[in-house]
Amino acid sequence: xxxxxxxxxxxxxxxxxxxxxxxxxxxxxxxxxxxxxxxxxxxxxxxxxxxxxxxxxxxxxxxxxxxxxxxxxxxxxxxxxxxxxxxxxxxxxxxxxxxxxx
Numbered sequence: 001x002x003x004x005x006x007x008x009x010x011x012x013x014x015x016x017x018x019x020x021x022x023x024x025x026x027x028x029x030x031x032x033x034x035x036x037x038x039x040x041x042x043x044x045x046x047x048x049x050x051x052x053x054x055x056x057x058x059x060x061x062x063x064x065x066x067x068x069x070x071x072x073x074x075x076x077x078x079x080x081x082x083x084x085x086x087x088x089x090x091x092x093x094x095x096x097x098x099x100x101x102x
Contacts, residue, residue: 001036001064001065001066001067001100002064002067002071002098002099002100003062003063003064003098003100003101004061004062004064004065004071004096004097004098004099005060005061005062005063005097005099006060006061006063006094006095006096006097007058007059007060007094007095007097008058008059008060008061008091008093008094009058009091009092009094010057010059010090010091010092011057011090011091011092012056012057013057014057014090015042015056015058015059017090018087018090018091019040019059021083021086022040022059022061022083022087024083024086025082025083026038026040028077028079029079029080032070032073032074032077033070033073034065034066034069034071034073034074035063035064035065035066035070035074036064036065036066037062037063037064038061038062038063038064039061039062040059040060040062041059041060041061041062042058042059042060043055043058057092071098
């Protein structure tokens with residue numbers, strides 16, 4: 001199993017619109033072979049001292065896949081291509097962390 005954290009920086013003020021498109025693709029991704037978990041998360045305020053400042057224009061996608069091969073197939077899925085087209089212009093940048101259980 002692998003874990004993926006995709007940090008997506010969106011254009012200022014575009015997070016709600018971005019999340020609408022993300023909600024469209026989520027059921028399709030969850031139906032993919034090898035998908036264990038897939039969902040969007042945003043910063044929430046807490047009194048925890050070590051928490052960095054909130055990021056109003058960031059979405060973190062938390063994913064779990066059975067294997068790296070399943071992740072590669074996900075990235076090439078036709079619905080992901082359509083999703084990327086839908087959010088073009090809203091996304092400033094994306095970074096991925098691909099992790100394995102320790």
